[in-house]
Amino acid sequence: QVQLVESGGGLVQAGGSLRLSCVASGLTFSSYAMGWFRQAPGKERQFVASISWSGGSTYYADSMKGRFTISRDNAKNTVYVQMNSLKPEDTAVYYCAAGASSVLRTPAQWKYWGQGTQVTVSS
DSSP states (O other): OEEEEEEEOEETTTTTOEEEEEEEEOOOGGGGGEEEEOOOSSOOOOOEEEEESSSSOOOGGGGGTTTTTEEEEETTEEEEEEEOOOGGGOOEEEEEEEOOOOTTOOOOGGGEEEOOEEEEEEE
């Protein structure tokens, strides 16, 4: 049974930082691309960032470039996203996902999902 478990969310002031983690089990982690998505209340789930199975390629949504950094540790079956210069509009539930390719940006194209972790940025 595949499980993706996110952690690291919380309440932070605008301009602050958070690092989210996602630990995977039940799959060959190093064979999967990993991604982060987010969903704000009343909005569709949107792509945040993704990383190839090797970590050699990373992709970001335009609004996250320069502020967010995705990384992975295949020895620990863990993917991270470091989020800096947070803004109130970054408030959302953040989900990690595992899939076949890091170039995919549509949620439906990703195979496995975590339950999400809440990030709230106060102004």
